Amino acid sequence: xxxxxxxxxxxxxxxxxxxxxxxxxxxxxxxxxxxxxxxxxxxxxxxxxxxxxxxxxxxxxxxxxxxxxxxxxxxxxxxxxxxxxxxxxxxxxxxxxxxxxxxxxxxxxxxxxxxxxxxxxxxxxxxxxxxxxxxxxxxxxxxxxxxxxxxxxxxxxxxxxxxxxxxxxxxxxxxxxxxxxxxxxxxxxxxxxxxxxxxxxxxxxxxxxxxxxxxxxxxxxxxxxxxxxxxxxxxxxxxxxxxxxxxxxxxxxxxxxxxxxxxxxxxxxxxxxxxxxxxxxxxxxxxxxxxxxxxxxxxxxxxxxxx
Numbered sequence: 001x002x003x004x005x006x007x008x009x010x011x012x013x014x015x016x017x018x019x020x021x022x023x024x025x026x027x028x029x030x031x032x033x034x035x036x037x038x039x040x041x042x043x044x045x046x047x048x049x050x051x052x053x054x055x056x057x058x059x060x061x062x063x064x065x066x067x068x069x070x071x072x073x074x075x076x077x078x079x080x081x082x083x084x085x086x087x088x089x090x091x092x093x094x095x096x097x098x099x100x101x102x103x104x105x106x107x108x109x110x111x112x113x114x115x116x117x118x119x120x121x122x123x124x125x126x127x128x129x130x131x132x133x134x135x136x137x138x139x140x141x142x143x144x145x146x147x148x149x150x151x152x153x154x155x156x157x158x159x160x161x162x163x164x165x166x167x168x169x170x171x172x173x174x175x176x177x178x179x180x181x182x183x184x185x186x187x188x189x190x191x192x193x194x195x196x197x198x199x200x201x202x203x204x205x206x207x208x209x210x211x212x213x214x215x216x217x218x219x220x221x222x223x224x225x226x227x228x229x230x231x232x233x234x235x236x237x238x239x240x241x242x243x244x245x246x247x248x249x250x251x252x253x254x255x256x257x258x259x260x261x262x263x264x265x266x267x268x269x270x271x272x273x274x275x276x277x278x279x280x281x282x283x284x285x286x287x288x289x290x291x292x293x294x295x296x297x298x299x300x301x302x303x304x305x306x307x
Contacts (some may be wrong), residue, residue, distance in 0.1 A: 138209030158184030
């Protein structure tokens with residue numbers, strides 16, 4: 001009876017354990033399934049985020065490349081262009097650059113290659129010339145020259161000049177010179193130096209072909225009747241038709257004296273006639289060569305109404 005009772009109790013205990021084991025495993029499986037489902041959902045939700053992140057990274061890379069290209073283009077655009085009129089011409093052996101000529105001492109020998117821009121005069125086999133290269137002007141005074149060679153010295157003609165650097169009343173020039181004609185041609189455009197009037201920097205343009213804009217004609221003196229006049233024959237009014245013309249122009253309250261040099265532009269030229277027609281108060285533009293005599297004394301070759 002005790003054995004039956006014990007066997008019965010043992011069987012009951014085994015059945016209880018089996019029941020308990022079955023109840024314990026089901027929540028674990030459910031948890032694993034839930035975890036798997038959650039992981040799948042998280043992976044699914046993370047996948048668009050990853051794609052979006054990749055897209056943003058690619059877009060950022062494209063923007064960076066575009067910005068770099070734009071900066072490169074802008075940098076190229078901001079690079080300074082070559083200075084207009086800057087010299088690219090190489091000088092022959094033994095020939096000075098303009099900078100070397102400008103730095104040379106007075107009364108020393110100079111050798112330059114330059115281009116005829118205008119001829120002031122020829123007299124007794126001597127020529128006086130306004131010449132210039134791309135960097136500066138050279139006034140050649142009383143250079144021995146035959147009449148035949150003088151006719152060859154048309155505007156733009158290249159010449160090699162050997163002489164001595166000199167100065168007369170502020171005008172720097174080459175004297176006691178010899179020359180030879182070379183291959184080449186250059187005619188300078190006028191450089192506007194209006195803003196340099198009255199400044200020391202104006203001397204850097206001495207003997208060059210220059211222009212002056214928007215200046216006002218002032219009284220140059222008075223005639224015999226005491227009336228103000230716009231020009232004078234000679235600097236003191238003592239001259240006559242065919243002599244140099246002197247006239248005054250002003251800018252910003254300052255007055256300057258300009259000249260029509262009769263050897264350069266005689267009474268038959270347009271500029272000589274134009275200056276004789278000037279009226280006090282006229283606004284004019286001018287071109288000419290920046291000659292120097294105790295200060296700037298431009299030799300004017302063109303006068304027109306200001307634009």
